[in-house]
Amino acid sequence: MDVSEIGEFGLIGRLASILGREAPADLIVGIGDDAAVWRAGDQYVIATTDTMVEGVHFVADAASWADIGWKALAVNVSDIGAMGGEPLFALVTLALPPDTAVDDMDALYRGLNGCAAEYGVAIAGGDIVSAPQVSVTVALMGRAQVAGGEPLLLLRSGAKAGDAIAVSGTLGASAAGLRRLREGGQSSDRLVRAHMRPSPPLSLGQEAARGGLRCGIDVSDGLLQDIGHICEMSGLGALVRADAVPTSPDLTFAYPQDALRLACAGGEDYELVLVGDRERIERAGAGSGIPVTIIGEMIEGGERRARLLDGEGSEINLGSPGWDHLRGTAFERRA
Amino acid sequence: MDVSEIGEFGLIGRLASILGREAPADLIVGIGDDAAVWRAGDQYVIATTDTMVEGVHFVADAASWADIGWKALAVNVSDIGAMGGEPLFALVTLALPPDTAVDDMDALYRGLNGCAAEYGVAIAGGDIVSAPQVSVTVALMGRAQVAGGEPLLLLRSGAKAGDAIAVSGTLGASAAGLRRLREGGQSSDRLVRAHMRPSPPLSLGQEAARGGLRCGIDVSDGLLQDIGHICEMSGLGALVRADAVPTSPDLTFAYPQDALRLACAGGEDYELVLVGDRERIERAGAGSGIPVTIIGEMIEGGERRARLLDGEGSEINLGSPGWDHLRGTAFERRA
Numbered sequence: 001m002d003v004s005e006i007g008e009f010g011l012i013g014r015l016a017s018i019l020g021r022e023a024p025a026d027l028i029v030g031i032g033d034d035a036a037v038w039r040a041g042d043q044y045v046i047a048t049t050d051t052m053v054e055g056v057h058f059v060a061d062a063a064s065w066a067d068i069g070w071k072a073l074a075v076n077v078s079d080i081g082a083m084g085g086e087p088l089f090a091l092v093t094l095a096l097p098p099d100t101a102v103d104d105m106d107a108l109y110r111g112l113n114g115c116a117a118e119y120g121v122a123i124a125g126g127d128i129v130s131a132p133q134v135s136v137t138v139a140l141m142g143r144a145q146v147a148g149g150e151p152l153l154l155l156r157s158g159a160k161a162g163d164a165i166a167v168s169g170t171l172g173a174s175a176a177g178l179r180r181l182r183e184g185g186q187s188s189d190r191l192v193r194a195h196m197r198p199s200p201p202l203s204l205g206q207e208a209a210r211g212g213l214r215c216g217i218d219v220s221d222g223l224l225q226d227i228g229h230i231c232e233m234s235g236l237g238a239l240v241r242a243d244a245v246p247t248s249p250d251l252t253f254a255y256p257q258d259a260l261r262l263a264c265a266g267g268e269d270y271e272l273v274l275v276g277d278r279e280r281i282e283r284a285g286a287g288s289g290i291p292v293t294i295i296g297e298m299i300e301g302g303e304r305r306a307r308l309l310d311g312e313g314s315e316i317n318l319g320s321p322g323w324d325h326l327r328g329t330a331f332e333r334r335a
Numbered sequence: 336m337d338v339s340e341i342g343e344f345g346l347i348g349r350l351a352s353i354l355g356r357e358a359p360a361d362l363i364v365g366i367g368d369d370a371a372v373w374r375a376g377d378q379y380v381i382a383t384t385d386t387m388v389e390g391v392h393f394v395a396d397a398a399s400w401a402d403i404g405w406k407a408l409a410v411n412v413s414d415i416g417a418m419g420g421e422p423l424f425a426l427v428t429l430a431l432p433p434d435t436a437v438d439d440m441d442a443l444y445r446g447l448n449g450c451a452a453e454y455g456v457a458i459a460g461g462d463i464v465s466a467p468q469v470s471v472t473v474a475l476m477g478r479a480q481v482a483g484g485e486p487l488l489l490l491r492s493g494a495k496a497g498d499a500i501a502v503s504g505t506l507g508a509s510a511a512g513l514r515r516l517r518e519g520g521q522s523s524d525r526l527v528r529a530h531m532r533p534s535p536p537l538s539l540g541q542e543a544a545r546g547g548l549r550c551g552i553d554v555s556d557g558l559l560q561d562i563g564h565i566c567e568m569s570g571l572g573a574l575v576r577a578d579a580v581p582t583s584p585d586l587t588f589a590y591p592q593d594a595l596r597l598a599c600a601g602g603e604d605y606e607l608v609l610v611g612d613r614e615r616i617e618r619a620g621a622g623s624g625i626p627v628t629i630i631g632e633m634i635e636g637g638e639r640r641a642r643l644l645d646g647e648g649s650e651i652n653l654g655s656p657g658w659d660h661l662r663g664t665a666f667e668r669r670a
Binding site for chain 2: 018030095103106
């Protein structure tokens with residue numbers, strides 16, 4: 001049996017079960033959320049890691065190295081933001097062939113540094129190794145906001161039946177940008193830029209956690225699949241109204257027929273899904289100055305997944321709810 | 336210009352200079368030591384990362400997957416130990432082809448879990464991505480011991496002229512084991528086992544830091560090169576007496592002609608170099624029950640590197656002081 005048969009999430013579950021020992025008391029959040037959280041004295045450390053591999057997550061000649069550096073850090077910032085936390089320090093691992101141009105790596109680091117400056121992150125170390133193709137792995141550490149000695153966290157397990165589901169910004173431009181890249185699009189293209197330079201709404205997650213919200217996830221694999229993770233971890237179902245999903249205007253202009261599918265299952269938008277009290281969600285949006293749109297609600301019973309409904313309340317089947325790193329999707333592969 | 340021309344350490348220096356912003360006050364140790372350290376409230380977080388790439392750091396059919404899992408974590412434990420710290424939580428990134436056997440990844444995780452249990456580490460999360468070959472990246476976080484509000488750290492910059500240089504255990508078995516693997520050696524071979532199942536002397540580093548020592552590094556690239564990092568960061572030279580270097584008996588038996596060279600420049604022993612007061616070093620060895628051997632001393636003036644001396648005080652030239660990930664060495668490549 002090979003790993004593509006059980007998929008990314010099957011493999012994670014299997015490997016987690018091998019690590020059968022009791023989790024230490026200081027570990028507040030372990031495998032299965034956007035990031036891990038542990039207690040360190042009177043603080044709570046948040047840590048996450050993400051990798052980008054040449055030929056899988058990016059094509060070196062279709063995207064600039066500076067963009068790749070930016071994105072490698074930004075996707076990790078998104079994970080910390082989706083916990084309601086503050087990113088602080090990053091370790092950067094570069095795997096690269098010995099004949100890689102020094103100029104390309106300079107550009108990669110300039111992009112990384114730009115993203116680090118934008119989000120207040122310091123690069124504190126890393127590792128450089130030889131490999132057949134370039135990959136960039138960032139481990140990002142930060143801290144949770146704390147009130148009364150307790151960490152203020154947005155967890156996948158924090159949803160309750162009746163909670164509103166909201167998402168920041170607009171969706172689908174990243175998946176459309178990936179398609180543009182394959183069609184020869186340049187980095188000046190707005191859709192390509194959305195794909196290569198994601199700007200996660202960090203302050204929204206922080207405002208939400210401070211304002212009493214307790215559930216969130218970032219849109220990385222695809223909106224419906226990511227909400228599905230909340231369903232699994234919270235033991236609930238979810239209804240999402242297709243006509244409420246904020247689709248990127250650039251996407252709707254470029255690919256009108258595919259706009260809904262790319263917005264709901266395309267992934268890599270690195271927007272933030274918030275789940276909880278509608279007024280608190282709206283206050284978090286107003287407080288951070290980042291637009292949020294209510295798109296559905298959590299429900300008791302039924303399947304633990306997100307169902308996309310049309311205006312008549314019938315389910316729309318998009319073929320795939322999102323991305324699986326080991327299986328890909330029915331309609332899209334990364335590179 | 337490609338990266339092999341400037342080498343791993345040239346590239347690190349160049350990339351560090353791109354990250355030109357002022358380091359935040361909470362960052363105690365940044366790029367250039369075994370691990371990064373920052374203040375988190377009343378604690379000090381230590382974080383490090385290391386990668387192993389198939390075809391570069393290991394050959395999948397020559398070494399068992401369980402060994403690869405063990406080693407991927409052990410080399411990071413070594414870095415935390417070389418700071419005098421305590422490892423706590425790991426993030427594990429698996430990059431793997433979709434046709435990888437699930438059984439192989441199970442075995443890798445069992446090895447990882449064995450090492451985690453040995454050193455008291457909890458696997459707190461990670462990432463799984465598709466890639467053309469398997470690689471395992473571990474980010475390991477822990478904490479420094481603290482006394483009077485200050486962290487007790489072993490730093491590369493902590494050496495003073497006249498300090499004794501010591502090393503734990505014996506050296507060279509790992510490099511000899513790598514040679515055995517290339518000659519078709521099995522994992523039951525003691526030298527191969529030394530290469531694939533390193534057991535860093537974690538308690539020695541902790542005892543040393545508690546006992547007032549302030550300088551150390553682990554033997555990863557090669558003894559002379561690793562001491563050379565201490566020379567650079569402390570602004571000193573180092574003399575190492577060849578007849579004092581504790582060479583592995585298994586190595587001396589298997590490859591008597593090459594024993595000194597493999598012990599001094601072979602690398603990957605993950606033993607601990609301690610630099611400081613001789614009595615404190617001996618007390619740390621006695622307190623942890625781990626043998627330490629005095630092999631030389633730090634000196635003022637001259638080149639900032641380690642010179643290996645024979646019984647007459649003449650320098651022995653081994654051709655290369657150790658391993659560079661982008662250049663390899665004059666006499667050995669990893670796989």
